[in-house]
Amino acid sequence: MTLRICHILPVLLLCATHAAASLPRDPAEQARIFAACMGRYAAAMEHAWLLGDADGATPEARRELFEMMLDAILPDARDAGFEGIDVWRYRSGAKQAQSRLLQLSSFDPDRGRARRAQTLARRQIAMCESLILG
Structure with a gap:
């Protein structure tokens, strides 16, 4: 993916204005969070596709946004x-965990366990959402 300043600058501004209080200052920790959010959104995207949900574009756009944010912070994180x-x-671990929660929430015959999985899956996504939506 080729990044241009016109792509990176809005992402950095978004991080600075909306998530400054909740985002750690350590670039390595930021990279961990961004990679985990990429994985969660990848799982949501695949789950939406599996269920034929028309809202699959939203997770894909969010995953791409976190990918750009990760690409922007990665040089400092490597340092x-x-x-x-x-x-x-971090990406694959979060994706596997989120996929499992989404599978349980949709297909587990134990409705209590399905509700708990759905609640946790939503909380995981909500944490990522809070970083980009404030």
């Missing part, structure tokens, strides 16, 4: 000890 393999580890 702070965050390696390329860490991106994969």
Whole structure:
């Protein structure tokens, strides 16, 4: 993905204005959060596709936004000890966890367990949403 200043600047401004209080200052920790959010949105995107949900475009756009944010912070995160393999580890771990929650919420015959999984899946996404929507 080729990044231009016209793409990165709005992302950085968004981070500075909406999420400054809730986003850690450590670039490695920011990279962890961005990678995890990318994974959660990737799972939501795939789940929407699986269920034939027309709202699959929203998770895809959010995943792309977190990818741009991660790309913007990654050089500083690497200087702070965050390696390329860490991106994969946090992204895939969060994606697997979110996928499991979404599967349980949609298909578990135990309605109590399905509701708890749905609540937790929504909380995970809400944390990511709070970083970009304030």
